[in-house]
Amino acid sequence: MREHVRKLKGKLDKRGLDAFLVTQNIRYLAGTTAGKAVIIPIDAAPVIICSRLELEQARRESWIRDIRAFSSWRAPLRRGERVYFSRPWQLIADCLKELGARAVGYDRAGRELIRKLWGANPANYRELPDLMLELRMIKSKEEVALLQKSARIAMRGMSCAAESIALGRTELEIVAEVEYEMRKAGSDGTPFNTIVASGRNSWLPHAAATQKRLRRGELIVVDLGATCMGYASDLTRTFALAPTGRQVKLVETVKRAQKAALARVRGGVGARGVDGAAREVISRAGYAKFCPHGTGHGIGLDTHEPPSLAPDSKDALREGMVLTVEPGVYVPRLSGARWEDMVLVTRGGYKLLTKFPLGVHPCLDT
Amino acid sequence: MREHVRKLKGKLDKRGLDAFLVTQNIRYLAGTTAGKAVIIPIDAAPVIICSRLELEQARRESWIRDIRAFSSWRAPLRRGERVYFSRPWQLIADCLKELGARAVGYDRAGRELIRKLWGANPANYRELPDLMLELRMIKSKEEVALLQKSARIAMRGMSCAAESIALGRTELEIVAEVEYEMRKAGSDGTPFNTIVASGRNSWLPHAAATQKRLRRGELIVVDLGATCMGYASDLTRTFALAPTGRQVKLVETVKRAQKAALARVRGGVGARGVDGAAREVISRAGYAKFCPHGTGHGIGLDTHEPPSLAPDSKDALREGMVLTVEPGVYVPRLSGARWEDMVLVTRGGYKLLTKFPLGVHPCLDT
Numbered sequence: 013m014r015e016h017v018r019k020l021k022g023k024l025d026k027r028g029l030d031a032f033l034v035t036q037n038i039r040y041l042a043g044t045t046a047g048k049a050v051i052i053p054i055d056a057a058p059v060i061i062c063s064r065l066e067l068e069q070a071r072r073e074s075w076i077r078d079i080r081a082f083s084s085w086r087a088p089l090r091r092g093e094r095v096y097f098s099r100p101w102q103l104i105a106d107c108l109k110e111l112g113a114r115a116v117g118y119d120r121a122g123r124e125l126i127r128k129l130w131g132a133n134p135a136n137y138r139e140l141p142d143l144m145l146e147l148r149m150i151k152s153k154e155e156v157a158l159l160q161k162s163a164r165i166a167m168r169g170m171s172c173a174a175e176s177i178a179l180g181r182t183e184l185e186i187v188a189e190v191e192y193e194m195r196k197a198g199s200d201g202t203p204f205n206t207i208v209a210s211g212r213n214s215w216l217p218h219a220a221a222t223q224k225r226l227r228r229g230e231l232i233v234v235d236l237g238a239t240c241m242g243y244a245s246d247l248t249r250t251f252a253l254a255p256t257g258r259q260v261k262l263v264e265t266v267k268r269a270q271k272a273a274l275a276r277v278r279g280g281v282g283a284r285g286v287d288g289a290a291r292e293v294i295s296r297a298g299y300a301k302f303c304p305h306g307t308g309h310g311i312g313l314d315t316h317e318p319p320s321l322a323p324d325s326k327d328a329l330r331e332g333m334v335l336t337v338e339p340g341v342y343v344p345r346l347s348g349a350r351w352e353d354m355v356l357v358t359r360g361g362y363k364l365l366t367k368f369p370l371g372v373h374p375c376l377d378t
Numbered sequence: 379m380r381e382h383v384r385k386l387k388g389k390l391d392k393r394g395l396d397a398f399l400v401t402q403n404i405r406y407l408a409g410t411t412a413g414k415a416v417i418i419p420i421d422a423a424p425v426i427i428c429s430r431l432e433l434e435q436a437r438r439e440s441w442i443r444d445i446r447a448f449s450s451w452r453a454p455l456r457r458g459e460r461v462y463f464s465r466p467w468q469l470i471a472d473c474l475k476e477l478g479a480r481a482v483g484y485d486r487a488g489r490e491l492i493r494k495l496w497g498a499n500p501a502n503y504r505e506l507p508d509l510m511l512e513l514r515m516i517k518s519k520e521e522v523a524l525l526q527k528s529a530r531i532a533m534r535g536m537s538c539a540a541e542s543i544a545l546g547r548t549e550l551e552i553v554a555e556v557e558y559e560m561r562k563a564g565s566d567g568t569p570f571n572t573i574v575a576s577g578r579n580s581w582l583p584h585a586a587a588t589q590k591r592l593r594r595g596e597l598i599v600v601d602l603g604a605t606c607m608g609y610a611s612d613l614t615r616t617f618a619l620a621p622t623g624r625q626v627k628l629v630e631t632v633k634r635a636q637k638a639a640l641a642r643v644r645g646g647v648g649a650r651g652v653d654g655a656a657r658e659v660i661s662r663a664g665y666a667k668f669c670p671h672g673t674g675h676g677i678g679l680d681t682h683e684p685p686s687l688a689p690d691s692k693d694a695l696r697e698g699m700v701l702t703v704e705p706g707v708y709v710p711r712l713s714g715a716r717w718e719d720m721v722l723v724t725r726g727g728y729k730l731l732t733k734f735p736l737g738v739h740p741c742l743d744t
Binding site for chain 1: 411412429430431432433434435438449450451452453454455456459486488489490492505507550551553554555557558561562564566567568571581582583584585586589666667668669670671688689690710
């Protein structure tokens with residue numbers, strides 16, 4: 013995280029900013045979830061602003077030592093406890109004033125907050141959400157290790173899904189088993205709502221699991237993730253229960269599309285071309301109309317981060333990015349199918365962070 | 379949800395607004411999670427703005443019929459599929475223009491989005507996040523039924539925690555069991571990270587569960603919730619493994635503080651007074667310095683909603699609000715303890731939505 017702050021300071025210099033205020037990227041810079049805001053001055057130590065009730069947690073978790081706690085009301089304090097009896101925005105404003113910050117960037121904030129800050133410390137406030145997202149695109153070794161760990165837990169979740177899928181079980185039952193398995197394997201929590209989408213739910217890319225039972229002649233899309241120290245994983249497989257020939261063709265198409273996209277992945281190439289390679293396979297198979305989303309996305313502390321693998325993407329892949337590659341095709345009344353893995357982009361290609369199946373799973377024999 | 383839109387329209391009229399744009403309260407108004415924005419014109423039908431990939435989901439889930447899908451790139455469409463090849467903000471701007479909206483409220487948005495909307499449709503844009511939160515404070519019968527269902531699942535989760543807590547087990551193991559139980563009972567997901575905080579973790583109000591094992595002489599704070607159609611529940615109990623006398627006193631204090639607060643709850647009273655009643659019990663027991671958070675909060679589609687039960691609260695309780703009442707005391711090197719239930723505020727008092735223990739749980743015999 014110190015490293016992340018160092019990198020951010022480099023960016024501030026180029027943009028002529030004295031300080032940066034984050035409310036969305038606290039964990040990335042401070043290594044704790046306990047803060048309400050972090051202020052990074054260009055030539056002084058960073059400051060965490062947190063609620064009194066999270067002060068001790070911030071102290072335990074963060075490497076940042078200047079932690080200022082607020083309480084919205086006056087209350088007796090413990091010996092040695094230092095708390096500002098003020099509103100969070102006041103504490104932020106006071107801190108910016110103390111730093112003499114004249115040009116302040118921020119990642120995201122309501123107009124109201126900025127209006128108040130301006131009232132207390134009239135500076136040039138600039139909303140620059142992309143600045144942090146750009147930094148976060150390239151993962152450090154430590155981040156890659158956490159993403160790998162998170163991916164391994166997702167693989168265990170997927171094994172559990174493969175073992176749990178059976179005629180007559182409900183989508184929610186499979187979700188319960190999968191999340192239980194991942195929690196036992198050390199996941200901090202599910203980074204997005206686990207998807208088990210069968211039959212008519214399978215052609216909704218963002219289906220929520222329901223009480224619907226699994227039936228013959230259905231594909232089942234399982235899209236799951238774990239979290240390790242905040243770092244998400246994201247893995248999708250499409251299973252089948254006595255599928256029809258057309259359903260088998262569908263699954264084979266997304267698998268081939270993924271292969272074609274992966275073959276293009278390496279540092280320096282355009283994200284658009286990777287998406288194009290998958291889209292071409294899908295078009296040639298006659299599914300061009302049924303391909304409503306991009307082929308993948310960056311992943312890290314958020315499940316969806318830049319870069320975007322899509323026809324309108326302007327991003328270029330760079331060494332050290334971690335991406336999902338996940339073409340999907342959704343044909344109403346036939347089925348949906350998606351196949352997703354996580355990769356680390358290297359200079360010459362990529363390293364696969366997810367592998368599945370590990371053994372043989374009969375329901376993958378589509 | 380139609381009812382929610384009707385209520386919102388009443389508020390718009392009073393504020394002189396032609397339309398309201400929501401990006402944060404989509405489920406509340408539209409009954410789906412599939413939208414990116416909803417526009418509520420004062421004298422026309424509401425409009426959902428969603429991504430092409432969520433179009434069918436929005437159609438299945440929402441009562442709103444005017445659903446406009448965007449795709450950031452040109453692509454072949456299915457027969458009958460209507461999609462705007464534009465950016466979401468363009469679609470929002472076009473829709474506001476078509477409506478001739480001159481005074482537009484919104485719940486929350488970045489400056490950048492508002493700048494773009496203004497460029498395309500120069501109107502008076504006003505950030506009014508409180509307007510939606512005020513509406514949401516009073517729950518309809520349907521909302522109370524969902525909150526009650528969600529609370530019942532939380533009670534099952536807590537029974538599971540009581541059965542799972544044992545010497546030598548880790549906090550994360552207990553979390554895995556509890557979440558599994560709630561998922562099997564039909565929870566849509568966990569509305570916040572389930573807390574199982576033992577020993578030195580118990581005095582962090584927002585502790586994350588860890589690999590730490592449960593030991594003798596420790597209190598264990600379990601704070602969990604389920605979700606039903608988006609509606610959250612929130613329930614806390616403090617368990618003990620061979621506690622010391624001082625630890626027992628701590629738990630008894632928070633239980634008495636909760637009782638004192640509950641005795642004040644009814645339509646028309648100030649939220650501040652309810653908090654004060656709990657705080658007084660805690661102060662008299664000598665723990666005034668160890669009580670860093672308010673005594674409760676509204677709950678609904680978000681775990682934390684207005685009103686706030688705290689010393690600086692200006693809210694008044696009203697019939698139809700659903701609240702948590704959860705005094706907590708956190709004494710470093712002794713333990714933390716918190717006791718939380720959900721109540722529906724009635725004219726003459728309250729109805730308890732959570733009850734626990736249902737049977738006898740030995741570890742609650744503190």
